[in-house]
Amino acid sequence: MIKNYFKIAWRNLKSQPFFTILNIFGLAIGLAGGLLVSLYIYDEFSYDRMFVDADRIYRINADLKFGGDIHNFATVTAPMADAIRSDIPEVEMTTRFRTVGTMLLKKTGSVINVKETHATYVDSTFFNMFGIDLLVGDPKTALKEPNTLILTKTAAKKHFDIHNAVGQPLILNNGDTYTVTGIIDDFPKNSFLRDYGVFMAMTGYRDARVPNWAGNNFQTYIKLMPGTNASDIQQRLQAIVGRYVIPGIQEVFPGITEEQLLASGSYLNFSTIALKDIRLHSNRAAEISPNNSIQNIYILSFIALFLIVLASINFMNLSTAGSLKRAKEVGIRKTLGANKAKLRIQFLTESCLIALGAMVMALIMALIGMPYFKQLSGKSLAIPFVDPSFWAVALLATILLGLLSGSYPAFFMSKFVPVKVIKGSGNVGGARLRNVLVIFQFAISVFLIISTLVVYQQMRFIQSKDLGFSKDQVLLLQDVYAAGGQVHSFKQRVKQLKGVQNASVSSFFPTPSNRSQESFNREGALGAEHSISMQDWGVDYDYVSVMDLKIIAGRDFDRAFGADSTAIIINEAALNLFGMEPKEALGMRVTKVLEGENTSFYTVIGVVKNFHYESLRNDIGALSMSLGNFANGMAVKLSAGDFTNTIAQIEDIWKKVAPGQPFSYNFMDASFNTTYKSERRLGNIFITFTILSILIACLGLFGLAIFNAEKRTKEIGVRKVLGASVSQISYRLTADFLKLVGIAILVSLPIGWYVMNKWLEDFSYRTEIGWWVLVMAAAIAIIIAVLTVGYQSIKAAIQNPVQSLRME
Structure with missing residues (x-):
């Protein structure tokens, strides 16, 4: 029986190649877009999870209001680490970073400097904190002494053979001489230390030894004891303000109390953030590396979901529209004893075969589009063909997509009444749902058009705004x-x-x-x-x-x-x-x-x-x-x-x-x-996936227009015989679809305006969403719909009426 299901399914797909290819192509576009976005999102959630005990590592943040200004720092003061170790026993260890930006290095006796773009001072607990092994050197002594440093493998190779590196001197910024005490491997691209090549001993940095509670220059990480939650230490972490910070301020402002500072509107709040959350949930001053935003992940997730949903809607639309051609088949099958369950299995088998073909085509599309997507996303992504889990997920996604896309057509067609459909008097129906799905498709497309226009309008505003200084030339x-x-x-x-x-x-x-x-x-x-x-x-x-x-x-x-x-x-x-x-x-x-x-x-x-x-x-x-x-x-x-x-x-x-x-x-x-790289990237992503969503919607609309023209062939012939012109017939065939697009526009315009206004609220200086943005989005949608449907409508309208009426 199973073999028969696949055999019949294959025959049916071959019998209507145009609609089969249309369905496969539409699903493939949605799957390809979803696959590329999924790879991007997976990479974003993988940041900093490679470190040992990453789930126990947290960074200390500081939120400060003082002198009428509010600051949200990813850094704290130098003595904060010592205070945490002495006052909070749940903390196993601490490590501080003090980034210094670029660094010039050269070998002793050389006049040629090599520039490292990212260098930092770091405590010797660095190795144990993050579970980092040295390729060369002893982690117990590597950063213990002042004027010592470790290099990544890439940074070390610029100066000498890494196996002979330990003990070699390097001159930093044409000044002090440091001794290389270790070499570590390069950090992965999904690490917060991905760009850093030089790590100098914190013991040699004077400011790290000064008990100054006024400055915030040190990224401070803590590792909690097993079984401890960050909330368990919050109260004692905040108590550091009264115990240490206030006495430090009193050295400058004698007599000031914590109550007086709070009464004046000032405050200092310490908090923690998990290492694994920093990449997507932190955008503070003095981040050690640029971060992304969880909002961007949500946006991309919704776009990927929209693409797949749009593709599924296309399948449902075309399948229910084509049900008229298969109505008699269903009636005969039921007459010969097929029940609803068997019919549904048959139709779901067909949809799963289409989904399988779409997945193969999607993989090919993703491979072709990967270079562009790498440039678009700024990431070095690759499809993990050698990973068995990838194929397991792909197969599961294919089956789920086939079942999802084919579920409504299968249940819809299995309900046909045999007597009515065999006699030809039954109305297969489904038009109302098809209309709703078309509206939903174009509503999403119009929303994406609005989003794209607003993002580019804001970028144009940024480029043209008077910044108060001259950046040109x-x-x-x-x-x-x-x-x-x-x-x-x-x-x-x-x-x-x-x-x-x-x-x-x-x-x-x-x-x-x-x-x-x-x-x-x-x-x-x-x-x-x-x-x-x-x-x-x-x-x-x-x-x-x-x-x-x-x-x-x-x-x-x-x-x-x-x-x-x-x-x-x-x-x-x-x-x-x-x-x-x-x-x-x-x-x-x-x-x-x-x-x-x-x-x-x-x-x-x-x-x-x-x-x-x-x-x-x-x-x-x-x-x-x-x-x-x-x-x-x-x-x-x-x-x-x-x-x-x-x-x-x-x-x-x-x-x-x-x-x-x-x-x-x-x-x-x-x-x-x-500074606005992420906004420009977001705009490019919007326009790319907007084009894909419109393409998917057009494929569905084009298929429905063909079906509608075939269904009304005799009506068109009668109208032509009675004197209707080509323009009148074309208008009548097109108007029905334009009504649906019009409803989609009315639904999406207020939603798009509201959502993009919320996005603009992130900017203190922003453009306004002009009426022309909404009008242009609506006009683009209408033009696309007219071009998609108009061709098929004109083709049907110019057909010779004799051919459509000769069988009557």
Whole structure:
């Protein structure tokens, strides 16, 4: 019997090749999209699960409000780890990271530096915390002594053979000499340490030994004892504030109490987050590596589900529409003794065969589309053909999809009454459900069209918005500190180039760069309740000019004024915290370090208009700029013209003043764009899967249009004989489908508007969803429907009526 089911199913599929191919192709598109998205989601949920005891490892977070500003840090103070070990016995061990960004390394006696983009100080408990084995070296001693480091295999190979690495000296940033004490394997791409190649001993980092409870610079991880939950330690974790943090603040603000701070609206809350949750549930300041968002996973999951559901709806629609052709077959089978159960098995067998064919085609499509999807997602994904579990899941998914897609047609057709369908007087029905499914399909498609238009509208808004600074034609040179005492000379020689307008050295730029937060007090208001939290940027005399910042009161730094070494420029957001007008703030004296009678003050000489130095997701915060000597980078304002030639000239100068040092640069607008990489990626994903969803919907609509035209062949012939024109017949055939599309538009427009407004709420500065977005989405849907149905309608309308009526 089973063999007979498959034999009959195969014959039926071959007897109507067009609808079979249409069904297989539609299902394959949905499955291919679902497969690619599933691989992406699986990869996202695999982050940091490779570490030993990963389920017991947590990071300490800090939520701080002080000086009118709110901060959510992924870092805490240096002495936090010691306090946790001494006060919370449920904690087995702690490990701290202090990231330092880029690092220049060279062998002793060499003048050529090798740049590592990610380096960090780390405690010696690092190995036991994460279960990391050394390829070379002893984990018990590897990071115990100051001025020692370990390298990943890739980083070590840039300098020497890894088997001879231990004991070798390396010079860091043209300064201190460190000894290599171990080599570890490269971290996987789904690890939070994936980009790091240099790990230096925390014992040699001075700030790690200072009991300073005011700064938040150390990522601190804890491993809980087996059987302990994070909630078990929360109360004692928070008690650290009163026991240690408040006494630390009292050294600066004598007499201040925790109650007074809370009464002023300030707070400091410590919390934990599981290591395995950081990738998708954490987006805080000072993350050790960029993270994704669980919202993006939800969006992609829904898109994948939509694609598969749309494909299943196509199958149901085409199967129920084609039931008229098989009505007599069902009637004869029932007359010969077939019951409903056997008929359902027969139809479900056919749907499972179609699903199997669709899965094979989907795998081929996924292989072809994988290079594009890798570029789209920014991941190195691959279909795990050699994994037996993959094939088990694929087979299970195929069967479930076949049963799901074929369930309604099977139950629908098995209910036909034999007498009626054999006589031809029975109405197979199902039209109402088919209409509902068409509406659902196009509602999803219109929703995705709206989403795509809104994402791109927001990106256009970001690109065109006045940021308050000039990012065009600005070249950012990195690691200029490698020139040592020649930095100033290098800057002056670059400024003299014909293609250069100006240049400025600083570690702080309004694109992803260093950030430094300090508490400031006005002279005469030195209490903690009067503190203002501001960004503290060290700049030079040319910074405001190069960045094209607008001064609304006062003046810029000027070499003619010697007192400018203790001057400061603030932005409008800082004025709001001080509660002052721009001109009123000029001459105000502020301090960021309280030292009793020896407290040093800065004088406000200028106020700049607010500019966006962070993502448009965030409000503009308070900012101060003062003259500073040390600089990681240099901004060069280029003249319009041949940038390539000017950059080559700058590189020639660099090679002369800093021989052997790497020359690294990028354009500020490109650096700015990286801030919104996830939004652009989301927009590209939306448009890709919107096209796929529309394609699936069109396949179903096209199949229904063919069926509808065949069903009404004689009606069309009679109308033509009675004088109806081709346009009138085409309109009548098309209008029924356009009504369904119209209902889908009415359903999806308010939903799309609401959902995308919620998405835009993540941005402090955002566009508005204009009426034209909704109109354009509706127009696109209508045009697609007309083109899909119109062709078949015209084809049916121009047919010779003699052919359709000659059998009457």
